[in-house]
Amino acid sequence: xxxxxxxxxxxxxxxxxxxxxxxxxxxxxxxxxxxxxxxxxxxxxxxxxxxxxxxxxxxxxxxxxxxxxxxxxxxxxxxxxxxxxxxxxxxxxxxxxxxxxxxxxxxxxxxxxxxxxxxxxxxxxxxxxxxxxxxxxxxxxxxxxxxxxxxxxxxxxxxxxxxxxxxxxxxxxxxxxxxxxxxxxxxxxxxxxxxxxxxxxxxxxxxxxxxxxxxxxxxxxxxxxxxxxxxxxxxxxxxxxxxxxxxxxxxxxxxxxxxxxxxxxxxxxxxxxxxxxxxxxxxxxxxxxxxxxxxxxx
Amino acid sequence: xxxxxxxxxxxxxxxxxxxxxxxxxxxxxxxxxxxxxxxxxxxxxxxxxxxxxxxxxxxxxxxxxxxxxxxxxxxxxxxxxxxxxxxxxxxxxxxxxxxxxxxxxxxxxxxxxxxxxxxxxxxxxxxxxxxxxxxxxxxxxxxxxxxxxxxxxxxxxxxxxxxxxxxxxxxxxxxxxxxxxxxxxxxxxxxxxxxxxxxxxxxxxxxxxxxxxxxxxxxxxxxxxxxxxxxxxxxxxxxxxxxxxxxxxxxxxxxxxxxxxxxxxxxxxxxxxxxxxxxxxxxxxxxxxxxxxxxxxxxxxxxxxxxxxxxxxxxxxxxxxxxxxxxxxxxxxxxxxxxxxxxxxxxxxxxxxxxxxxxxxxxxxxxxxxxxxxxxxxxxxxxxxxxxxxxxxxxxxxxxxxxxxxxxxxxxxxxxxxxxxxxxxxxxxxxxxxx
Numbered sequence: 001x002x003x004x005x006x007x008x009x010x011x012x013x014x015x016x017x018x019x020x021x022x023x024x025x026x027x028x029x030x031x032x033x034x035x036x037x038x039x040x041x042x043x044x045x046x047x048x049x050x051x052x053x054x055x056x057x058x059x060x061x062x063x064x065x066x067x068x069x070x071x072x073x074x075x076x077x078x079x080x081x082x083x084x085x086x087x088x089x090x091x092x093x094x095x096x097x098x099x100x101x102x103x104x105x106x107x108x109x110x111x112x113x114x115x116x117x118x119x120x121x122x123x124x125x126x127x128x129x130x131x132x133x134x135x136x137x138x139x140x141x142x143x144x145x146x147x148x149x150x151x152x153x154x155x156x157x158x159x160x161x162x163x164x165x166x167x168x169x170x171x172x173x174x175x176x177x178x179x180x181x182x183x184x185x186x187x188x189x190x191x192x193x194x195x196x197x198x199x200x201x202x203x204x205x206x207x208x209x210x211x212x213x214x215x216x217x218x219x220x221x222x223x224x225x226x227x228x229x230x231x232x233x234x235x236x237x238x239x240x241x242x243x244x245x246x247x248x249x250x251x252x253x254x255x256x257x258x259x260x261x262x263x264x265x266x267x268x269x270x271x272x273x274x275x276x277x278x279x280x281x282x283x284x285x286x287x288x289x290x291x292x293x294x295x296x297x298x
Numbered sequence: 299x300x301x302x303x304x305x306x307x308x309x310x311x312x313x314x315x316x317x318x319x320x321x322x323x324x325x326x327x328x329x330x331x332x333x334x335x336x337x338x339x340x341x342x343x344x345x346x347x348x349x350x351x352x353x354x355x356x357x358x359x360x361x362x363x364x365x366x367x368x369x370x371x372x373x374x375x376x377x378x379x380x381x382x383x384x385x386x387x388x389x390x391x392x393x394x395x396x397x398x399x400x401x402x403x404x405x406x407x408x409x410x411x412x413x414x415x416x417x418x419x420x421x422x423x424x425x426x427x428x429x430x431x432x433x434x435x436x437x438x439x440x441x442x443x444x445x446x447x448x449x450x451x452x453x454x455x456x457x458x459x460x461x462x463x464x465x466x467x468x469x470x471x472x473x474x475x476x477x478x479x480x481x482x483x484x485x486x487x488x489x490x491x492x493x494x495x496x497x498x499x500x501x502x503x504x505x506x507x508x509x510x511x512x513x514x515x516x517x518x519x520x521x522x523x524x525x526x527x528x529x530x531x532x533x534x535x536x537x538x539x540x541x542x543x544x545x546x547x548x549x550x551x552x553x554x555x556x557x558x559x560x561x562x563x564x565x566x567x568x569x570x571x572x573x574x575x576x577x578x579x580x581x582x583x584x585x586x587x588x589x590x591x592x593x594x595x596x597x598x599x600x601x602x603x604x605x606x607x608x609x610x611x612x613x614x615x616x617x618x619x620x621x622x623x624x625x626x627x628x629x630x631x632x633x634x635x636x637x638x639x640x641x642x643x644x645x646x647x648x649x650x651x652x653x654x655x656x657x658x659x660x661x662x663x664x665x666x667x668x669x670x671x672x673x674x675x676x677x678x679x680x681x682x683x684x685x686x687x688x689x690x691x692x693x694x695x696x697x698x699x700x701x702x703x704x705x706x707x708x709x710x711x712x713x714x715x716x717x718x719x720x721x722x723x724x725x726x727x728x729x730x731x732x733x
Binding site: 045050057066067154155157240254259 | 690693696706710729731
């Protein structure tokens with residue numbers, strides 16, 4: 001069994017793997033091919049009689065649209081801000097939850113709960129029960145403190161969306177960091193204490209380096225999900241007010257389901273694929289570097 | 299013997315199977331306006347009279363309904379047998395062959411009784427593609443008690459400048475009374491209905507004669523600036539998310555001094571279960587700016603049958619039932635005359651009880667002064683008052699609506715909003731190949 005694979009075995013293996021790979025390829029390639037095909041057509045389902053090849057016109061129009069560039073910027077801001085908030089809060093929460101205190105398991109469960117709420121439900125709860133300027137909890141809080149009421153979704157649409165996303169995803173980051181913290185050798189911490197490290201030094205020299213792989217993993221997984229955030233925007237602000245929270249995904253939705261412009265939506269979709277690939281390549285490099293010299297971080 | 303009973307059992311199963319198959323299910327997509335909710339309730343009568351028919355309802359807010367229904371019909375998905383669509387969609391979809399025309403309408407239905415104005419708006423080349431469930435124009439709702447207290451007299455034809463003055467006088471947010479409630483929720487059928495008609499009377503138009511969008515014109519700037527100032531100064535909080543429904547609720551609860559919106563909402567104000575303004579609501583012509591054209595819109599929510607429906611004949615029968623004289627009598631008997639679907643039948647307005655209602659004649663007057671071919675002072679290439687009857691308008695109107703809502707919310711300046719709207723509309727019209 002252990003001898004090197006002969007050519008016959010290789011063929012058997014290939015034959016066994018082929019169906020799964022084939023299905024996967026079809027799964028991926030058919031929608032992609034269709035998107036590419038439609039992105040080169042003038043195709044609006046409202047006037048099917050005007051269907052036809054237009055070359056790169058859809059891309060050209062998209063690239064000349066100032067909204068496209070600003071929405072690309074907003075997508076990156078959304079991803080970046082949500083990542084920063086979730087990672088920082090996740091670390092803080094993980095450090096808190098790692099300590100022994102009464103009711104810890106319940107606290108952990110509560111801290112984890114938001115992750116299991118569906119995005120649309122989370123968005124609705126935030127929109128109607130927390131951030132609503134008239135009957136939201138936040139407006140009640142601020143007004144009972146004598147502060148002016150903030151109309152979150154109208155005046156701070158992007159900030160509000162980042163808050164909602166962070167609320168949902170911080171538990172995930174916390175969970176990963178907590179697991180990582182628990183795998184930390186006790187001796188190392190003790191040694192550091194004995195050497196007289198203060199808490200800040202402990203954190204930056206011992207804990208953070210230990211967490212760096214977990215951070216890389218969280219950043220990678222989260223960015224892939226954050227790039228495709230849609231439900232939260234759709235439910236709370238509808239890309240507005242004005243264009244203030246229109247991201248790349250929302251533009252694609254608007255082109256496809258408000259304008260029924262399949263050609264333009266497909267072109268936008270391809271840009272999203274390219275953007276996701278760029279981000280993924282950068283992240284994979286980052287991870288790969290960390291993986292190659294794990295001893296660096298112990 | 300055993301075999302016999304088995305055969306009998308089989309026969310019974312088969313028979314019941316065919317009986318089951320004979321039941322026709324009609325799926326009706328409609329908008330969550332009060333008149334449609336009444337229709338849904340009363341339709342149990344129809345099911346009782348027609349045991350073979352089972353009605354399934356899909357009731358949605360306006361914007362969602364439009365997305366669902368348009369996707370469904372354009373992709374030929376065929377999820378619905380009856381659609382609730384309006385004077386915008388019917389001519390376009392009728393021309394594309396997406397709707398089943400209403401031909402050979404039964405004599406006792408009396409189609410001649412339906413206002414010709416509305417029939418024309420729902421026809422393509424004299425073929426009727428949808429039957430009006432109700433039809434409406436727009437007018438000004440106001441609180442006569444507040445007006446009397448302040449000593450304001452309502453002129454025959456108010457202007458927007460006057461409305462602003464009155465709103466300023468009556469605005470009393472401490473007591474939850476706002477000077478004016480107007481739609482702010484983005485959507486071509488939401489905020490653009492009111493912003494569009496307001497802009498018309500300021501002399502603005504969506505497109506010039508070459509179909510080029512004209513949204514950065516001085517007229518548009520003046521109109522949108524006026525609207526944004528009016529709403530920011532004298533509107534209710536969160537106005538940018540208030541659509542027809544929210545404003546109707548606000549006005550009925552006594553929170554608004556003035557409101558320009560659909561005539562069809564008037565009946566709701568006379569429903570004591572929902573409305574605190576039964577005795578204090580009054581109506582006047584929709585205000586004008588600098589030109590009289592286009593202050594009153596013309597709209598009809600109508601029932602149409604997509605060409606994909608396999609049960610078109612059964613669906614037609616239901617549509618005739620829901621829009622018949624008998625149905626109107628039934629609503630009057632159940633819910634009172636104020637609740638009947640307005641604006642469709644002459645016979646409704648011949649009822650002494652109905653014409654007595656303060657909004658009845660005013661609705662007719664507003665509808666009759668609405669001319670979809672002359673939306674504003676300057677000539678326009680399109681038909682329609684708050685919209686243009688071209689497929690691209692949904693997209694154009696949605697983009698303008700979003701931009702205007704952004705200005706209303708204070709996210710952008712009016713100039714920026716109109717520039718965004720202009721560049722978006724320009725892109726849409728270019729993509730569609732108008733120039």
